[in-house]
Amino acid sequence: MKKIYILGAFACLFAACKPSVNITVPSTAGDAVFTNYLAIGNSLTAGYADGSLYVTGQLNSYPQRLFEQFSMIKDRGARGPFYQPLLNGDMGFGPGSTGTGNNRPRKVIGYTFNCLGDTSIGPVDLPYYSADADDAKAYTSPNRQVNNIGVPGIRVSDYLVSFYASLNPYAGRFYYSASETPLDELLFRVNNLHPTFFTMWLGSNDVLGYALAGGQGDGSGNAGPGAFGLYNSADITPTSVFKMNYDTAVAVASSVGAKGALINIPDITSIPFFTTIPSNGLYIPRQSLADSLTQFYRSLNYVFSLGYNQFIIRDNVGALRQSVPGELILITTPHDSLTCAGWGSFKAIPEQYVITTDELQNIRNATTRYNEIIRSAAERNLLAYVDMFSYMSTLQSGIVYHGVNYNASFISGGAFSLDAVHLTPRGYAIVANKIISTINEKYHSTVTPVDVNKFHGVLFP
Incomplete structure (x- = not known):
């Protein structure tokens, strides 16, 4: 059996206008015929x-x-x-x-x-x-x-x-x-x-x-x-x-x-499948942890600070790097791996959980x-x-x-x-x-x- 992706997908559905819904206007078909x-x-x-x-x-x-x-x-x-x-x-x-x-x-x-x-x-x-x-x-x-x-x-x-x-x-x-x-x-x-x-x-x-x-x-x-x-x-x-x-x-x-x-x-x-986990969702609560990550990635010149930082990812060409604003992290990314296994910080989030800038353009x-x-x-x-x-x-x-x-x-x-x-x-x-x-x-x-x-x-x- 083929692998089936259940799709149908949606954009940012709901927004800034406030439509007025008048449910008392009589319904008429106009030029259409809705019979069947x-x-x-x-x-x-x-x-x-x-x-x-x-x-x-x-x-x-x-x-x-x-x-x-x-x-x-x-x-x-x-x-x-x-x-x-x-x-x-x-x-x-x-x-x-x-x-x-x-x-x-x-x-x-x-x-x-x-x-x-x-x-x-x-x-x-x-x-x-x-x-x-x-x-x-x-x-x-x-x-x-x-x-x-x-x-x-x-x-x-x-x-x-x-x-x-x-x-x-x-x-x-x-x-x-x-x-x-x-x-x-x-x-x-x-x-x-x-x-x-x-x-x-x-x-x-x-x-x-x-x-x-x-x-x-x-x-x-x-x-x-x-x-x-x-x-x-x-x-x-x-x-x-x-x-x-x-x-x-x-x-x-x-x-x-x-x-x-x-x-x-x-x-x-x-x-929400793509927007719930932000690309800058790496939260660092202590300066000592920020310093440890900066030291860990010193060869790549990445600097980490208190608060929210860009995740470390593996991109579509296999390179390890920091994500950039606008890239997407899938909601299926194992949350326990982010919380306890060092994903996104000391370990890169695998590429199958990331939509890079190039993929987004595709x-x-x-x-x-x-x-x-x-x-x-x-x-x-x-x-x-x-x-x-x-x-x-x-x-x-x-x-x-x-x-x-x-x-x-x-x-x-x-x-x-x-x-x-x-x-x-x-x-x-x-x-x-x-x-x-x-x-x-x-x-x-x-x-x-x-x-x-x-x-x-x-x-x-």
Whole structure:
């Protein structure tokens, strides 16, 4: 089975403006027809959260929120039911997990203990229970209908890979045929549902896998495919492959005359997975320790001082050096190694836990190229273009919905779930509102925004 990176990634979502959410304006369809809605995407579309896929997360996906708002429209509004490939419980599902089979326990807030014996609360895996093994059962629905075909781990580069359902167990739960490509599945769903409106949020995974792996791939976007036609999930998809597959997917999705919205890729390096541990997170509480480190690195002329200092890292060419401002330390860096094993001080943080300046530029260049392809596809096909990149990058200091503050901080910000990549129900509701505002502008509709505060952020025991 191929290694699957669960992506879908987000930029600094929440910020400085304070949108006014008027939930009393009558909903109208405008130039759109929302009767049959199809959602196409990856883990974010599926409702993935807290490091796993589970039914409560699925029921709080942004497509679910959109369907509910589309359903409020009397004339040409969505008509149900809205079928999602729901799991049977909240234990969690996914590959490479603990337990048995494809049971992937989701993360919850619990007690953690570090190498010093200190106790705190933070993300821990939900204990595995064999009674929850049924979570992994294949999904079936009346007439085999599925309105949400979001697949965790899927990349645009995967869309012409045969036997994809055999390679990705998330797809295997509901794909019509084990031998088909994701493009075949999309064509089947379009012909089965005859959507009048669709959303497509693809592309984050084509660059985020490289980032989650600490930039271990080639990074140039020129690497070729491997076995089964799969491109390295820890590398950047070639632009030509992205364009061919993305344009084809849009053509299929709109082939029965559906209107829709294409959503671009945010700045993935702004999510808590990359921003929670700062590059200057080496805290030195005593002058004697600062002097010891300065002496230890005297041949490199590094000087350490009281307070916060740049970490010592191993970079992408194997060199030992101090990090520079702007470089990123992954949240998966073992915290006990930082605390008790001298990582980042007397020992370098290994390169797989670091995004260097060069790797950061590779990520930004690829994102820019992909977003231009998405924008051009929207313009060419007369579809709404949801500029999530600009929306999220201009919002830096948090947003307020009906008196409640949201920001991109890990756990406390209310928007990101416990895996530091995917969203909470409130975060998905905020995303739904951005999509709704763009749809309203493009199609002269007045779809009612979601009341974000009805939904929860991170749950504490």
